[in-house]
Amino acid sequence: MTPTLAADVHAVTTAADGGALSFAWLLIAFPLAGAAILLLGGRRANAWGHWLAIAAALASFAWAVLGLVDLLGRAPEGRSVAVEVYRWIEVGGFRADVSLLVDPLSITFALLITGVGSLIHVYSVGYMSHDENRRKFFAYLNLFVAAMLVLVLADNYLLLFLGWEGVGLASYLLIGFWQHKPSAAVAAKKAFLINRVGDIGLLIAIMLMFTTFGTVAFTPLFESVGGAGQGVMTAIGLLLLLGACGKSAQLPLQAWLLDAMEGPTPVSALIHAATMVTAGVYLIVRSGPVFEAAPTAQLVVTVVGAATLLAGAAIGCAKDDIKKALAGSTMSQIGYMVLAAGLGPIGYAAAIAHLVTHGFFKAGLFLGAGSVMHGMNDEVDMRRYGGLRKAMPITFATFGAGYLAIIGVPFLSGWWTKEGIIQAAFDSGGVTGQILGWATLLGAGLTAFYMSRIMFMTFFGKKRWADDAHPHESPSSMTVPMIVLAVGSVALGAVLVFNYTLAGFLAPVVGAPHHEFDLAHMVTSPYSLIALAFMLVGVAFAWVRYARADVPVEAPKGNFVTVAAREELYGNALNEGLFMRPGQVVTAASTAFDNHAVDGLVNGVARWIRTGSENLRLVQTGFARSYALTMLFGAAVVVATTLGVTFA
Amino acid sequence: MDPMNYIVLAAVLFTIGAVGVLVRRNAIIVFMCVELMLNACNLAFVAFARMHGGIEGQVIAFFVMVVAAAEVVVGLAIIMQIFRTRRSASVDDASLLKN
Numbered sequence: 001m002t003p004t005l006a007a008d009v010h011a012v013t014t015a016a017d018g019g020a021l022s023f024a025w026l027l028i029a030f031p032l033a034g035a036a037i038l039l040l041g042g043r044r045a046n047a048w049g050h051w052l053a054i055a056a057a058l059a060s061f062a063w064a065v066l067g068l069v070d071l072l073g074r075a076p077e078g079r080s081v082a083v084e085v086y087r088w089i090e091v092g093g094f095r096a097d098v099s100l101l102v103d104p105l106s107i108t109f110a111l112l113i114t115g116v117g118s119l120i121h122v123y124s125v126g127y128m129s130h131d132e133n134r135r136k137f138f139a140y141l142n143l144f145v146a147a148m149l150v151l152v153l154a155d156n157y158l159l160l161f162l163g164w165e166g167v168g169l170a171s172y173l174l175i176g177f178w179q180h181k182p183s184a185a186v187a188a189k190k191a192f193l194i195n196r197v198g199d200i201g202l203l204i205a206i207m208l209m210f211t212t213f214g215t216v217a218f219t220p221l222f223e224s225v226g227g228a229g230q231g232v233m234t235a236i237g238l239l240l241l242l243g244a245c246g247k248s249a250q251l252p253l254q255a256w257l258l259d260a261m262e263g264p265t266p267v268s269a270l271i272h273a274a275t276m277v278t279a280g281v282y283l284i285v286r287s288g289p290v291f292e293a294a295p296t297a298q299l300v301v302t303v304v305g306a307a308t309l310l311a312g313a314a315i316g317c318a319k320d321d322i323k324k325a326l327a328g329s330t331m332s333q334i335g336y337m338v339l340a341a342g343l344g345p346i347g348y349a350a351a352i353a354h355l356v357t358h359g360f361f362k363a364g365l366f367l368g369a370g371s372v373m374h375g376m377n378d379e380v381d382m383r384r385y386g387g388l389r390k391a392m393p394i395t396f397a398t399f400g401a402g403y404l405a406i407i408g409v410p411f412l413s414g415w416w417t418k419e420g421i422i423q424a425a426f427d428s429g430g431v432t433g434q435i436l437g438w439a440t441l442l443g444a445g446l447t448a449f450y451m452s453r454i455m456f457m458t459f460f461g462k463k464r465w466a467d468d469a470h471p472h473e474s475p476s477s478m479t480v481p482m483i484v485l486a487v488g489s490v491a492l493g494a495v496l497v498f499n500y501t502l503a504g505f506l507a508p509v510v511g512a513p514h515h516e517f518d519l520a521h522m523v524t525s526p527y528s529l530i531a532l533a534f535m536l537v538g539v540a541f542a543w544v545r546y547a548r549a550d551v552p553v554e555a556p557k558g559n560f561v562t563v564a565a566r567e568e569l570y571g572n573a574l575n576e577g578l579f580m581r582p583g584q585v586v587t588a589a590s591t592a593f594d595n596h597a598v599d600g601l602v603n604g605v606a607r608w609i610r611t612g613s614e615n616l617r618l619v620q621t622g623f624a625r626s627y628a629l630t631m632l633f634g635a636a637v638v639v640a641t642t643l644g645v646t647f648a
Numbered sequence: 649m650d651p652m653n654y655i656v657l658a659a660v661l662f663t664i665g666a667v668g669v670l671v672r673r674n675a676i677i678v679f680m681c682v683e684l685m686l687n688a689c690n691l692a693f694v695a696f697a698r699m700h701g702g703i704e705g706q707v708i709a710f711f712v713m714v715v716a717a718a719e720v721v722v723g724l725a726i727i728m729q730i731f732r733t734r735r736s737a738s739v740d741d742a743s744l745l746k747n
Binding site for chain 2: 620621622623624625628629632
């Protein structure tokens with residue numbers, strides 16, 4: 001927990017010439033070039049554009065695998081490799097390089113981004129096949145992958161910010177991809193604006209770090225965190241958290257994520273479930289030494305995580321739109337990760353492990369939802385589904401795998417990683433640890449309920465289809481990525497968590513695991529059993545309400561809790577009341593001030609000069625004799641004054 | 649003789665000239681009145697030169713004569729032109745620049 005940990009942890013070596021790592025910039029270059037070619041190529045690229053985009057994503061993935069192999073070939077202490085690309089800005093004492101930091105943490109993210117990203121590229125070929133702007137869609141997807149890789153591979157906060165803004169742009173473009181729908185255009189703007197609030201926090205944090213430490217590069221900055229005052233560190237931590245909240249849809253900047261579901265479903269899967277929204281978690285984990293020097297900020301991080309995990313779950317329980325229910329679930333799961341990241345070194349590895357498995361099963365669930373929508377004429381209302389398991393067996397199976405993983409069925413991915421977070425929360429000790437731990441357990445129960453609700457309403461029960469619905473299984477370009485993700489949802493957790501494989505791999509960056517891996521303890525610990533019990537209660541409750549009983553096609557009115565959850569816990573009303581309306585008043589007031597006070601002053605001066613000139617003009621009569629009289633009068637005054645002065 | 653008398657005479661002549669400029673409309677008369685005022689000034693200069701025993705006043709009187717001569721040349725030419733175009737020598741008629 002001590003900040004001094006950072007010094008020996010972040011010993012960075014420089015990339016040796018010739019290895020895959022010295023060309024790590026290719027990781028970013030592939031998708032960036034893909035995006036450029038697709039965007040600049042115009043209609044000529046329509047026929048083969050999407051294949052090029054997939055090739056770019058796959059090449060990037062292959063390079064990430066090579067990087068992983070290279071890292072594994074090094075000693076654990078030597079696995080932080082700096083790759084200098086070029087000097088970006090050098091002004092006075094300020095220097096920012098475009099240089100990459102390839103270490104276990106960033107390569108884990110790079111693999112997740114390019115791996116899941118490639119699968120979703122493939123899926124999109126089928127999903128977007130009827131869209132005339134498919135080439136543009138793939139260009140934006142490639143742009144997103146490139147920006148996200150910049151974000152995670154950057155070795156300083158400034159370059160990280162560049163990627164941070166890049167993914168924000170890609171997210172904006174993709175949410176508003178169907179901009180002919182006003183709701184999509186508004187949702188894109190909303191996401192952009194709320195993200196901007198978070199970005200301001202991150203930007204101020206970067207400035208504060210530069211003024212405090214004189215650098216924005218990770219390694220030297222983390223080595224000197226011990227020298228700064230507690231107040232500064234807390235401020236930096238809270239501002240970083242604000243940035244993370246914006247990007248990761250955590251309270252209080254959560255409102256954009258549900259609206260972001262207006263984007264095409266592959267976008268929801270890739271950006272708003274698997275990768276971009278986890279950037280906040282990455283930021284917190286990467287800035288670990290900063291947070292460890294600011295316990296207050298850490299506490300706030302855990303509180304934000306716990307609050308969001310419950311709020312997201314509550315929203316997920318009430319939404320009838322399948323994508324919005326899944327989006328509530330995403331909020332909730334990221335809440336888990338943020339909570340774990342706020343616990344410090346005992347939680348980092350758990351957060352990242354859950355992030356990776358969540359990336360798989362949530363992407364799989366979204367792709368499944370997209371497949372259902374694809375077969376149901378883009379219907380998103382779950383009350384119009386029902387009994388789809390026979391019509392779409394592959395979708396049902398893959399969605400089911402993701403479902404079982406996320407609710408935490410023992411030995412599936414979600415169980416391994418969620419147990420890690422629950423355990424870490426209780427291990428953090430004290431009353432706080434107890435409260436956080438019970439929040440995660442309650443969240444587990446709610447997760448089981450809302451996911452079962454989605455599952456039962458969609459695939460079980462009676463058919464409640466619209467008259468013109470003819471559900472059919474999706475083409476293989478869509479089902480294959482779903483199957484791959486389903487396999488990941490089932491098995492990945494065990495691979496990552498068993499014997500702390502991932503935690504051990506990440507140890508050079510985030511600190512070694514807390515204690516020895518003990519499977520028996522993990523299965524039989526009271527918290528694990530309570531989580532299992534909560535899960536079973538959640539599933540049973542959902543079974544009674546949504547599988548055994550008939551689901552009405554029209555949503556019943558519901559009690560005030562349901563109504564509040566449907567209204568996203570009044571987050572939008574709050575934003576509207578607190579910021580939008582006062583903002584409009586301020587805008588109107590400043591417009592009025594500008595129109596009347598500022599313009600009034602300027603126009604008043606002009607009017608005054610104009611009337612003055614009008615009157616002064618009348619003096620020019622044109623009569624020479626009146627001029628002469630004026631001159632005489634003036635001369636008389638001069639003479640009289642002179643005489644007066646002389647003789648007075 | 650008391651030089652003060654010349655000063656008084658100069659003041660009287662200047663006043664007559666000034667009143668003439670103000671009350672008469674005929675450009676020629678106005679012009680003559682201007683000449684009268686200039687000569688009143690000359691008389692005052694010479695009288696002051698005499699009173700102070702200096703020579704500067706007399707020198708300035710010569711300068712005024714030269715300037716007056718030049719002014720007469722230009723002024724009469726303008727009056728001639730106005731009279732030709734407007735068939736009038738009244739200064740009040742030449743008020744094109746008003747307002």
